[in-house]
Amino acid sequence: MRLAEVERGDSMRHRMLIRLISRFAGYRLPDAARVAFYDKSFAGPALGEWTQKAMRESSSWSVSERELMAAVVASWSSCPFCVGAHGAIAVRGVEPELVSAALADFRTAPLSDRLRAALVFLERMMTEPDRLSAVDARAALDVGLTVDELEDAAAVAAVFAIITRNANALDYEIPTADEFDRAAVMLLRRGYS
């Protein structure tokens, strides 16, 4: 973590919460949670609300499918923290081998046609946003995705385009695999806002 005030908390209440949660959980509170606590008067709450909607609220995509999308988006942003954190949640609803295969190459991984079509759209959205067009959206809709499903997938990618950049720019400390697993339980229970 490159900013000390973000790491330790910006108020007495947040500093106490960070210490208490870390003690209760038995591991260092991940930097993503410290950022969520920080500077509540700025953009964090709005980002948290959109992330909660994208990742946890009603959608045709399961929570695990959305977490898998987040992990794959994070891999395109070269964000090891988010790949680890969201891969650890995805494997609670998707076979671990499938998550690994999708992260290695979603085009050849044995995913559903609709999930693969969504990822094709998201890949262009993330890597070549100026070239993204109705042709790309039509290709996904032709596979059978609904407009709502494609929008829901795009929202996952948009919030993780932001979150991965924060994580990389602030240089989030990478938890161990066991810590990622335990944090996944907390994120499944508590959500993002």
Added chain:
Amino acid sequence: MTTPKSHAQLAERLRARVENAGILDAELRVACVRIGAGAGAELDAPHRELVATIAEASHRVTDAQVTAVQEALGSDRAAFEVIMAASAGAGLRRWDAALRAIREASDEAG
């Protein structure tokens, strides 16, 4: 009972917060959003260097880039706003492109 918010509404709420809240000079913060989104804007070094790196290859951001902005602006909070504004610009650029593409395809389908 509150009406559930759409992704588009939540994206606009985030955009408004990033552009209108915070402690930085509004012109500086909006410039960070614009450069984060790949658009043009006036921004002095070292802010420009950090924001452009976040936009294009955030995994290449260095300790020195963040420290230079923190020292130039005088606080962690201000440096955090630069980072968040740049990141939000990059994400909202992609959201805008996706929403435009989806709506055009949907309209074509009638």
